Amino acid sequence: MSEVRIAAEPRTTFGKGAARKIRRADKVPAVLYGHGIDPKHLTLPGHEVLLALRTPNVLIHLKGDGVDELALPKGVQRDPIKGFVEHVDLLLVKRGEKVTVEIPVTTVGEVNSEGLLDLQLTAVPVEAEATHIPTGVEVDVEGLEVGASVTAGDLKLPKGATLATDTETVVVQVIAKPTEAVEEGEGGGETAEGEPAEAAAEGESAEAAAE
Numbered sequence: 001m002s003e004v005r006i007a008a009e010p011r012t013t014f015g016k017g018a019a020r021k022i023r024r025a026d027k028v029p030a031v032l033y034g035h036g037i038d039p040k041h042l043t044l045p046g047h048e049v050l051l052a053l054r055t056p057n058v059l060i061h062l063k064g065d066g067v068d069e070l071a072l073p074k075g076v077q078r079d080p081i082k083g084f085v086e087h088v089d090l091l092l093v094k095r096g097e098k099v100t101v102e103i104p105v106t107t108v109g110e111v112n113s114e115g116l117l118d119l120q121l122t123a124v125p126v127e128a129e130a131t132h133i134p135t136g137v138e139v140d141v142e143g144l145e146v147g148a149s150v151t152a153g154d155l156k157l158p159k160g161a162t163l164a165t166d167t168e169t170v171v172v173q174v175i176a177k178p179t180e181a182v183e184e185g186e187g188g189g190e191t192a193e194g195e196p197a198e199a200a201a202e203g204e205s206a207e208a209a210a211e
Helices: 016-024 046-052 197-210
Strands: 003-010 027-034 037-045 059-064 067-078 085-093 098-108 115-119 123-129 137-140 149-151 170-176
Touching: 003 046, 003 067, 016 027, 016 085, 027 046, 027 067, 037 046, 037 059, 037 085, 046 085, 059 085, 098 115, 098 170
Parallel strands: 003 059, 027 085, 098 137
Antiparallel strands: 003 037, 027 037, 059 067, 067 085, 098 123, 115 170, 149 170
């Protein structure tokens, strides 16, 4: 995994008003924490952050006044309408250390024509070296029959990554395609002779009254 270098400025003003002022300048408030350090409040360039976060588990090299650290994004707040980044929580990491992250799952191939693919997990947790986090894992589903499944233990993880969840956890499964069930008697039903059920019932009532 390549590193993305982003300029970082120490942040000394806090509160909603200060945060809005930072965002109006096309910048993003951020907090760096981990390894027992006091949280560092930073300001990052908005466009660079937005581009970097397009890569899952991107390794960010923060460089600036009093800052020279590696970090992974652990919490991202976005504007619910416009989608721009409002705030980022960053986890401090060191070269050589192991971290637990979730990597995306993608499927390859087509299941049997009688089945539908049901993706149970869109990402799986793995442990990997902080500077060598895999970008994702592929699951080959070519020709899988209805009822077949692939568990986390079946995944072929990239070199250096180990599974950080139960091996029996279902990642994908193949289910039967739904069929149209036509219920007998729908729409009022008929008698054995083909007479509408309502008419037959009315006839029986009339006979009973005559008796």
